[in-house]
Amino acid sequence: MSKTYFASDFHLGTPNYSESLKREKKIVQWLNQIEPDCDSLFLVGDVFDFWFEYKTTVPKYFNRLLGKLASMTDTGIPIYFFKGNHDMWTFNYLEKEIGLKIIDEEWIGTIQGKKCYIHHGDALWKGERSYKIIRKIFRSKLAIWLFGRLHPNTGIALAQFLSKKSRKKSHLNDQLDIPLEKEYQYQFAQDYVQTHDVDYFIFGHRHKPMKIPIEKKATLINLGDWISHFTFVTLEENDVKMHTFSD
Ligand SMILES: [Mn+2]
Numbered sequence: 001m002s003k004t005y006f007a008s009d010f011h012l013g014t015p016n017y018s019e020s021l022k023r024e025k026k027i028v029q030w031l032n033q034i035e036p037d038c039d040s041l042f043l044v045g046d047v048f049d050f051w052f053e054y055k056t057t058v059p060k061y062f063n064r065l066l067g068k069l070a071s072m073t074d075t076g077i078p079i080y081f082f083k084g085n086h087d088m089w090t091f092n093y094l095e096k097e098i099g100l101k102i103i104d105e106e107w108i109g110t111i112q113g114k115k116c117y118i119h120h121g122d123a124l125w126k127g128e129r130s131y132k133i134i135r136k137i138f139r140s141k142l143a144i145w146l147f148g149r150l151h152p153n154t155g156i157a158l159a160q161f162l163s164k165k166s167r168k169k170s171h172l173n174d175q176l177d178i179p180l181e182k183e184y185q186y187q188f189a190q191d192y193v194q195t196h197d198v199d200y201f202i203f204g205h206r207h208k209p210m211k212i213p214i215e216k217k218a219t220l221i222n223l224g225d226w227i228s229h230f231t232f233v234t235l236e237e238n239d240v241k242m243h244t245f246s247d
Contacts, residue, residue, distance in 0.1 A: 003037050004111050007232040008044035008120070008204025009225035011086065012062055014163070020049075020061075023226055028068045030232070030245045038077055042107075043100075044204040044223055045084025045120030050159045052089040054148055059156060066098055073099030080107060084120045084204065086163065088139055089147075112235050114199040117192070121203030121222070125184035126191075176208050186212070189220045200240055202233065211242050 010027055012020050034041075051059060073079055081100040083090065094100045106119040123132045137143055147155055180186050189201040193216040201220045209224030209231045219240060224231030230245045 001037065001236060002039035003034075003234045003236040004040050004042070005034050005038050005232060005234055006042045006044060006118075006202055006221075006223055007226065008082070008223040009046045009084070009207055009227070010043075010065075011046055011049040011225070011227055012065065013049040013059075013160075014227075017061075024062065024065050026230070026245070026247055027226060028064050029247055031068050031072065035072060035075075035077070038072075040078040040080070040111075041072070042080045042118060042202070043082065044118060044202065045082040045122075046086045046204060047081065047084070048087040050156065050163055051087035052147065052155065052159065053091045053093045054152055057152060058093050059152075069100065070098045080118075082107070082118070082120050082204075085122045085135065089144060091144075113238055114235065114240070115197055116200045116202060116235075117189075117196075117198045118202045121185050121205035124188040124203075127187070128184060176206070180212065185222065186214070186220060189214055189218065193218045200235070209242060211240070 082103045207225040210222035212220045
């Protein structure tokens with residue numbers, strides 16, 4: 001029986017080379033394990049802690065993962081790569097060279113008979129207004145063009161500095177143990193089901209594994225992360241299951 005697999009928030013590149021490499025090898029091990037019964041794979045954002053494609057070069061590293069993904073798409077397995085807030089600057093390398101299907105925002109469709117709404121999970125809720133503006137600027141052609149003018153050594157160093165800074169800040173402001181009613185993804189999903197028919201909301205971004213029933217018989221899923229949880233989700237035979245990978 002074939003399954004659809006979901007995971008997110010590998011954040012490869014952080015906190016340092018050796019830790020990231022360890023995680024990358026673990027992810028490849030997981031991919032080797034799921035490949036035989038994987039009918040499609042959804043990587044729901046923040047695969048990389050930083051990614052930027054220059055016209056003639058891409059960040060070095062991550063070759064084990066990219067090679068594995070390329071070999072999977074070569075055998076015909078569709079792999080969806082959602083832009084996260086850390087790795088939105090992909091322009092066509094991952095499509096052309098690795099064979100990934102790049103998703104800018106949400107993906108809405110039916111998988112194994114279930115209606116799914118899939119998104120990285122940032123900037124969904126109507127209250128996230130100031131963040132949405134910053135996000136728009138980051139994704140703008142002008143910002144991308146300007147960043148592309150920087151020498152990669154400068155640009156990537158700057159990006160790593162900013163990423164570290166934002167992580168420190170978000171750990172203070174964005175606690176994982178906030179009550180469910182205050183979770184933006186939960187608020188968004190509860191609103192959305194009032195007017196749309198959805199079985200599963202599947203998000204990343206919060207690094208907080210969740211599988212929570214919400215109104216109208218829908219379920220909210222957060223994929224967790226591969227920094228401390230090593231969680232993934234399968235959709236199979238009308239059922240959604242959360243798993244923890246152990247090597
Ligand atoms: Mn994120």
